[in-house]
Amino acid sequence: MNNSTTLHPNVDRQSSKLKRGLGFIDLWGIGVGALIGGGIFTVIGPAVAQAGPALFVAFVIAGIIAILSCFSYAELASLWPYQGASYAYSKFAFSPINKNLGRLIALWCAGLYFLSFAFAAGAVNLGFAGYFNYLFPFLPATVVAPIVSILITGLLLLGITTTGKVNTIFSVIQVLSLLAIVCIAIFSNPGGPFQHSDFLPNGWTGVFGATALIAFGQMQVEAVLTVGEEAKQPRRNLPLAQISALITVVILYILTGYGVVSSADPASLAESKAPLTLAIENILPGIGAVLIAIAALTATGTSTIGCLLGSSRMLYAAAREKAVPSFLNKVNAKTGVPQTAIVFTGIIALGTTFMSTMGYGKAISIAVGAAVFSNWLMMAIMNIALIVVRVKRPELKASFRYPINYKNIPILAIVAAIAALWILTYIEPIPLFIGITWLLFITGWYFVYSKNRWDYLDEEEMERITKTD
Numbered sequence: 494m495n496n497s498t499t500l501h502p503n504v505d506r507q508s509s510k511l512k513r514g515l516g517f518i519d520l521w522g523i524g525v526g527a528l529i530g531g532g533i534f535t536v537i538g539p540a541v542a543q544a545g546p547a548l549f550v551a552f553v554i555a556g557i558i559a560i561l562s563c564f565s566y567a568e569l570a571s572l573w574p575y576q577g578a579s580y581a582y583s584k585f586a587f588s589p590i591n592k593n594l595g596r597l598i599a600l601w602c603a604g605l606y607f608l609s610f611a612f613a614a615g616a617v618n619l620g621f622a623g624y625f626n627y628l629f630p631f632l633p634a635t636v637v638a639p640i641v642s643i644l645i646t647g648l649l650l651l652g653i654t655t656t657g658k659v660n661t662i663f664s665v666i667q668v669l670s671l672l673a674i675v676c677i678a679i680f681s682n683p684g685g686p687f688q689h690s691d692f693l694p695n696g697w698t699g700v701f702g703a704t705a706l707i708a709f710g711q712m713q714v715e716a717v718l719t720v721g722e723e724a725k726q727p728r729r730n731l732p733l734a735q736i737s738a739l740i741t742v743v744i745l746y747i748l749t750g751y752g753v754v755s756s757a758d759p760a761s762l763a764e765s766k767a768p769l770t771l772a773i774e775n776i777l778p779g780i781g782a783v784l785i786a787i788a789a790l791t792a793t794g795t796s797t798i799g800c801l802l803g804s805s806r807m808l809y810a811a812a813r814e815k816a817v818p819s820f821l822n823k824v825n826a827k828t829g830v831p832q833t834a835i836v837f838t839g840i841i842a843l844g845t846t847f848m849s850t851m852g853y854g855k856a857i858s859i860a861v862g863a864a865v866f867s868n869w870l871m872m873a874i875m876n877i878a879l880i881v882v883r884v885k886r887p888e889l890k891a892s893f894r895y896p897i898n899y900k901n902i903p904i905l906a907i908v909a910a911i912a913a914l915w916i917l918t919y920i921e922p923i924p925l926f927i928g929i930t931w932l933l934f935i936t937g938w939y940f941v942y943s944k945n946r947w948d949y950l951d952e953e954e955m956e957r958i959t960k961t962d
Contacts (some may be wrong), residue, residue, distance in 0.1 A: 497784055511722045511959075513575070514654030517730045520717050522661030524738025525718035527799025529667055529745065529792045535707050537753060542763035544703035545694035546686040551703035556743035556917070558704075559714055561909035562872040563739045564895045565879040567732035568903075570718050572882070572895040574727035577603060577810025578718035578803075579875055585952060586878035589885040596947055597817070597939050598874060603811045604935040607804045607838070607929075608714065614800035614838075615845025618642045621793035622850075623788045635850040642846045645797045646839030649805070652828040653723045658676030660798050663791040671745055671790035674781070678752030681776040685755025694759075705865065705919035707746070712819035715871070716740055716799040719806040722959050723829075733892040776817035801842060806835040816943040816949055839893055866920050866928035869913045876910035879903060 515523070536547070544551045569582040579602035588595030594610065618641050622634035625641075649656050679685075685693065693700065717735050721727050724734075753762055753772040762768040769789075773781035809831035812821035823833040883901050895903035920928075950958070 500806045510824040510826065510829060512653060513723055513725050513727075513830070514652065514829070515657045515720060515724045515730075517725075517734055519654075519657035519661050520720075520724055520730055520734030521540045521738050521741075522655065522664040522795075523720070524714075524734055524801060525668060525741055526660050526664040526719035526792070526795025527802065527803070528714065528738060529664075529671070529796070536767055537749070537768040538763055540703040540706045541754070541768065543695055543699040543706070545699065545759050546689040546692050546754050547700050548703065548754055548759070549686060549747050551700050551707055552743070552746045552750040555704045555707040556746060558872070558909055558912045560736075560739060560743060561905050562876055562913065563714060563736055565876045565903070565906050565909065566718060567736055567893045568879055568891045568895050569875065569882070570721065570731040571728045571891045572736065572889055573952070574718075574721035574724065574731050575810070575814075575959060576719065576722045576806050577805075578715050578721065579603075579606070579871055580807055580868075581721075582875065582878055582956075583862070586882045586885075590881065592949075596943070597936065598878075600816055600939050600943060601932060601935055602871055602874065603816070604805045604931065604938075606719075606807045608931060609863065609867045610800040610804045613849060614642070614797050614804075614842035617793050617800065618842070618846040619850060621790060621797065624789040624793065627782070627786050628790075629814070630722075637771060638846050638850050639759060639843060640771075641794070641797070642839065642843045645794070645801060646835060646842070648798070649801055650825075650828065650830065650832055650833045653720065653790050653830055656798065658800070660795050661839065663795045666740065667788050667791040667795065668745070670784055670791070671749065673703070674769070674784055674788065675745070675748040675752040677777055677781070678743045678749065678756040678772055682755040686751060689754075689759070702919050705869070705916050708716040713747070714868075716803040717812075719803040728892045797842070801835065801838050805831055805838040808834040808838060813948075815948045816939075863924045863927040863931065866917065866924050868929070869917050869920070873910045873913035873917075876906045876913065879906050880910070 508888050540551060541548045546759075566578070566582075566847060569586070570578065572583055573581045575581040577599075580599045583602050584595045584599035586595070602646050610717050618638045619634060622636075622638035625637050626632060626634045648659060682688075695702070714735070717738060718731055721731060724730055749769070753768060756776050757768070757772040762771060765771045770782055770785045773785055777784075808817065808821050809824075811817045812819050812834065820836060821834045822831065824830065825832040880902065883903060887901055895906055917925075
């Protein structure tokens, strides 16, 4: 670490430009909104095809692993509440082993997150347009999807406070709508999943396969942490917001997994393009579809916000240290947001949105599958990062501490890391290949471009820049 008292050349340029406009509720809303959009409306069909009536069990397993990993993220966030989240955590956690290793893993995290969610935003925009078309049939999805992509990019450019407030309102609406839906579904047939003669049609292999898929709904577990320098009281609010948002969503996921099988046949759900709509229409025709549309519109909207928000902040964090081209670190003096990174991310999302509307949905779905690979790998890395920090930096005292430790080692973080790596073995071959290929590309980028350009900001310099509490 550089202990010099001389200001880093980036400090004067960057300090006081990002604005702290997000309180706890706003951060919770970003976490909930980012997490809900993908999982409930995207993965139920293929997940139930593998798990059958035991769908909710897959949600329980995925939820437990995610929460255990969330504790690792939370402790790291309380130590280093900076933009880019896992980018910063990896850099500082692994650098005591080797500075190049810390930088490389940081770039892995930034690259995996950026590509995954810039592309995922395009698919989510098309989903939003589809549900919008249900309410307003005269507006085709091919027109609405690009407009939504542009509008949400514009929203992010207005400033983090405005973005946070809009996102919070949408998040509350979707939580209440989904809660109403699952309560209606479960009360219609409380014992639903257990009434099927074959509870595990594909055995536990099917349940674990569904668990791997369900990660798409938990990919944005990190979204709220990527705005560390735009959060008020970050060392307190970031860990609490992340954990509370994930617990909220995991409970909703489990209830939804139980409820859909209670109100519709698993085989029909597996074949349906809109399984949640099918489930609620069975017990509440007409009104149920409107409820689903409202929940889906708000959920997909906040999911796109989370995609663009997290991706742009990852890009900004890497650009600030010249690990990627530095023009991407420009911050608007008036709004206090990294406008160049937002515009760049928005352009990619708009491009993938056009690809989706032109019938290249298959390619987008493969990219989303690679994002699932990224999610489980990043969860494993963050658990390992915390273990390394506890061993290499025992003097660090985090304001949030991972529970259940033995000789300063977080036992459950080891379990979570192993579980995340194990779930990777259930990822389909093509997404797995794409994910590994992308990692190799990032590694090549590091040695060819980043290594000799990296303008390293150490912990002392980051504190000067961010003036965190």
